[in-house]
Amino acid sequence: MNIEKEREKVEAFLNNKFIVRKGFDPIDISKGINWNYKHAKSANTYQTYMHGLGIVTDLLIVSKKDGNPTLLEHATNIIIDWHKKNPKTVKNYSWKEHPVSSRISNIIEFQEKAGDYKLDNDLFEKIVIDHCEFLYEERNYKFNNHGLMMDYGLLNACKHITDKRLKRFYADKAIYRVRYALLRDFTRKGVHLENSPEYHRLVISIFRKLERVIKELKISIGKEETELLKLADGYKKRIILPNNYYPMIGDTGTIQDIRIKKNYNDFIDYDAGIAVLNNKNVVNEKDSTMLTFKSGYHKKTHKHNDDLSITLYMTGEEVLVDSGKYSYDSKDLVRKHLVSPKGHNAPCISNKNYKLVNPLIEQELMKITKYSNKNGHKIVSGINKLYDDVSLTRHNILSNDDLYFVVDRMVSKDNDLFYQNFNINENAEVVQTDKLTFNLKIGSKEFILRTYERFDSDLATEIKQGYVSRSFGNYENNKRILVKQNQINSTFITVILPKKKYEMLDDVRFVNNKLKYNYKDKNYEVII
Structure with a gap:
């Protein structure tokens, strides 16, 4: 140890x-x-x-x-x-x-x-009773992770209460609250609703401790609740990256789980607003590709304005990263950046943001809309209509050849400046090779980010500074690539791929809701 x-x-x-x-x-x-x-x-x-x-x-x-x-x-x-x-x-x-x-x-x-x-036994008994009284009282209870910690403390203390009636009294209350929390805080697919892989992992660890102490007390959490916990535990295998780190979504820091065997099946939870697409490298799993896509929410806890955002782990490297957490001080300038759309790989509107008010009302306005996997292409799409007088739609296309295409459609009543925001790994060397092309070098591997003109789009590009926080209280500067367009109706088409494959890609277009391109002298057409 x-x-x-x-x-x-x-x-x-x-x-x-x-x-x-x-x-x-x-x-x-x-x-x-x-x-x-x-x-x-x-x-x-x-x-x-x-x-x-x-x-x-x-x-x-x-x-x-x-x-x-x-x-x-x-x-x-x-x-x-x-x-x-x-x-x-x-x-x-x-x-x-x-x-x-x-x-x-x-x-x-x-x-x-x-x-x-x-x-001394008398002192210990007094401490236990004082704490049990506090943990039992409803006015002290928090309907979140802290509440689960309270229930664990209460059940753990029950082991040392000799009065059988009082012991049962406290245990029944804690079990009721634990069951309620499970059904309240997880989707039916087992995703915790606090928007963060780190906190999903934390909550599961609390529930596992609860399971152990409940077993010691010779009581049951319930059959349905036990099955839901199994699904929740399985989600860790789906959201973890091929290198066994978690993506930094929603206040997640740097966490590695080397004991977890990653599940490479695609995962879509419309209720939680999270999708995970995978291309498994059977020779070396760490060189696999994984895309996460986020849109929608049920709780504001650990929620960033990250809707329609992605993270991209491609052939063994984190290329596009989320912002992390840094702190919980809402007035801190770095924290403000990290939770804003420009702290994420998302479509953005210059000098505008959207407000999260009520998830029940807003769930139809901001969500994942569809997923498909056919003809060598995986597609996941979503919408965000929470900006005033603006509708944003994003289509993510991941090919079996590890080509990632993102098509963004932005429709407004005003002539806004729209831009795609790409939050690049803080360790990457970013070089702009022409107006629409960027070379990204991470360690020994290189990638290309290329965007494409469409009709009269008149694109502009820019490299700006951002922040990435992999641990609480610390951050590093990174590069953000902005692809900009000033129109009432704007469409963006951008591709990210390993550099060695870039010369084999040609004729990328988006016409009549179809993505068309040529790769290795073969034409592809993907209906969006």
Whole structure:
């Protein structure tokens, strides 16, 4: 077991530095822990993790690994100090749903494994009951991921309640809320509705922990709920990239799941507004191609203005990337960019944005409209009609030869400046070779992005700066390629493909709702 993360925090603690979460600034505790500490920039976040008492579990883990019981004594003292200084009436973050849920689980794990250093039974029982009362109360409950954490904490605590009536009372409430959350937060295909692969993964991990503790309590979550969880677990295999990283959709950072075996079947969930198209490389799966397409939503949580946007992993490289998350500060300029249409690979309107108000009303105005797979071409299309007086339609075409075509149609009452926005991998070298062609070099591989004139389209192109955030609080500059057109009705046709295939592509046109092109001296016609 690798305990470097825990060891780093424990060693800091022994040197009077409290690291409440890996990567966070250390807090000086030479005069003891100030439970009311407020970080200059992220006060609530630091308070949340401080009062979660993760340091107790860190000390427990390192103590067991090193055979050092002194660390258990430190953990005991931390719990006692926290309990003494943080009654339910205190005005800091100690009695908020997230830290309460984490804290009770950390204290329970300590109590179960600390041997002679565990808490006095009366103190432990009081802590358990205090936490159960908070977690049970409906006025404290959050109908989101934090609510699931509360249910886990409540069920975990039930294992240590001796009063059978009270134990059943708390357990029944938690099971009811868990079942409700499953049916509320997932589509019938098992996609979590908070718009983010990272948070889908997080929620599944919480549900797996819930399953284990429910089994320990010898109760059941339900047959239908169990089947839905299986589908949700399977979605991770569909949304993960061929290199076993997740695409950075909707506040997803850099996460690798090496244990997952990717499923290369195409996946469309109209309800969640997500599509995944794959071309599997049977020789080397990491050199496969995968396209994601996003349009539509059911919840605003982790939702960006990313509708009609794509990510493109082509023959082993992330070519077009999503923006990531950076922070949750809505006033931060980088965050504003990352959640806007120009932070995504989407059709955009200069100086305009759209508002997300009510998904029930808007679901017919912004959605994935169709998917087909025939004659060597996969097509997925969608619409966005939430801009004022503007209708946007995008058609994505992925050929079996790893040629990606995107056809955008923009119709407006005004003479707007429309543009296709391509958010390029931050590690790419981007060189414009002519007015309509760009060479993208990522590592040892090269790709071409080429756009095509159509009738009197009079296209203009531009390279602009953007931002990509692969981890919380950090970002890098990247290049955005803009293909611009100033018309009332605008149509764009752009292709992205490996450079070695570009010389074999010719005569790309879009006529009468048909994409036509010649590749390797063979003519293709794709009806949109």
